[in-house]
Amino acid sequence: MNGLLRHYLEMVAAMAAGMVAYAVLYGRGVISREITDEAVMILFMSVPMIAFMRYRGHSWRSAAEMTASMTVPAMAVFVALAPLPDVPDRALAMLTHVAMLLGMLALMLVRRVEYSHAGHH
Template sequence: MSTSTHTPSAATAHPETAHPETAHTTHHLSARRFTLHFLEMVVAMAVGMVALHPVWTLVLDALGAAELMHDPYTGALVMATDMTVAMSAWMRFRGHRWRPVAEMAAAMYLPFLVLFVPLALGLIDRDALLLWGHVLMLPAMAAAMLLRPHEYAHC
């Protein structure tokens, strides 16, 4: 009985060097997955806003604090919370660790917190706060993702 020893070829040991076009395709798929994951989080955020806003309304009405939803500061924070809860749940479902979830949550709140200054100074109104808070949230999320591209490109 003979025993054979399998020695991996260069192609199996380092597949990216054996077929450069394969390495390019893998990189392309990672960028595609990265983008898809970003879009999944945006959808989760939208679902959070739609699903959780009525819950806040009911709870605050029951507590006699419905006016908090009309205050631009608390209204923006409630909306950011709605989006963050749903997006965080989606990230955990996708297998993300708590640190990237916390970083992404910070990206959700940071634009609103920054915009509270011009709001307080009367330079923008509630509508501008909500519009620009949402617009600036997207690059803030992308920045959080780019801190750990491996975390998002392989999901």
């Protein structure tokens, strides 16, 4: 597996762990139409991803860029679609997560050299 793909999947795994922690601590699933729920879930996903990135030797700036690359597209989709009653809850959740993952992938492709290395550890 190449370095870029491995790094992407490792970050997604860290984010999934954060999403599970969110669901356990808040006693609810990850499907909600409340913007505060979405923001808190993104925070729970961001913290382990940032920790992983720092462990791998990335700068705080890179971690902030990655956090923005996942948050901005997801929140844009959420804000646009959550008020629409014709959009099913599961579709809303899926679309926000797809936007998040595509935003991260786009940043990784733009910064391919940084995200392709094997890491410092």
